[in-house]
Amino acid sequence: MNKFIPTEKTKVNRLPKRGFYDKDTIYKILDEGIICHVAFTLKDKPFIIPIAYVRTGDSIYIHGAKSNRMMNTITDGNDACITVTLLDGYVLARSIFHHSMNYRSVVVFGKGELVEDREEKITVLRAFSEKIMPGRWDDVRQPNEKELYSTSVLRFHIEEASAKIRTGPVADDKEDYDLNVWAGVLPVKTTFGDPQKDEQLKKDITMPGYLLDFVSSKNK
């Protein structure tokens, strides 16, 4: 199936033209985001964790220390809501009321399960690393058994999902187009600065090509 069925939880009711349910749209946003926000309920109260993630197939994975209380709560069969939000621009209208933002966001519902299988764990950690910075995994020291053991990997099968997108120009009231006010869109982007080498870096180690490529491709 290439589309999620809109449910009571995922259907975009207000401004339905901003709602999308196809996997292509939803997964593209999930693959571009770096940090997701995971909400869950503990003793009837809502909690959120901001955390890095990776999507593979129809699942979202997060990882953290085995001793992390929050991670353990999520795996206790509790429902989770995961959101990824990409801010694309400020929409500067002629009236305050029509000011808006261009954005792409995804909301996902699912339950967290612990990934127990050693090979799957390594596959996910590698996918995670490759998403954050392609080429890095093969360049650095691999995880040893103790490190693998102390890392929990959580899988959220994507049960329900939708995307919400606002794109394009200002939408002012007809009569406001006559106002002497500058209007337009100010793009917002996530960019990367110059890599800062570690003070204890061994001499003669140059910056790897994949890092330079990464920075220049992201800052285009």
Next chain:
Amino acid sequence: MNKFIPTEKTKVNRLPKRGFYDKDTIYKILDEGIICHVAFTLKDKPFIIPIAYVRTGDSIYIHGAKSNRMMNTITDGNDACITVTLLDGYVLARSIFHHSMNYRSVVVFGKGELVEDREEKITVLRAFSEKIMPGRWDDVRQPNEKELYSTSVLRFHIEEASAKIRTGPVADDKEDYDLNVWAGVLPVKTTFGDPQKDEQLKKDITMPGYLLDFVSSKNK
């Protein structure tokens, strides 16, 4: 009081040195963020909304259409958890295990209340606008009564709050410093592109100075 008391919900248990409870630190992060994530519980299930916000005094405000189902749920005396996350850098260690991110995040707990008073509503909307782009409010058409009426403003008094911060260099295992691997921090920033004027912009309207100042101050 300049400090929040760490509670069961806000205390940073793992890596306690990353936890901060003073208002200066927490409010500085809240004032820098653009989008917050608000979690609440509806029929025992967790939900998240990503939304722009402003902090004034000891409250966080969000606003939206009066007809928005989610906004109405939050004001029904339900508990909410609000998170703001600023990503500052990729920490590229010599081992996969010690890869990390530099970030500043805040978690806030409180209940949403509707702002009913007309003057307070305008004060908040103005503060919201001034936070997003100083100078814009006075330059554009002000809200009329119909627009004010159809906009809900929600106040969350900050009852419990903490910040979690990771900053600084790579922290590798002692024996890994000998590896022939480049290590360091790659800064991540939110930047703004060139303002794109509306296609229907009246002739002879130039870009306002506050907009140019805003872009250049943010992209420093």
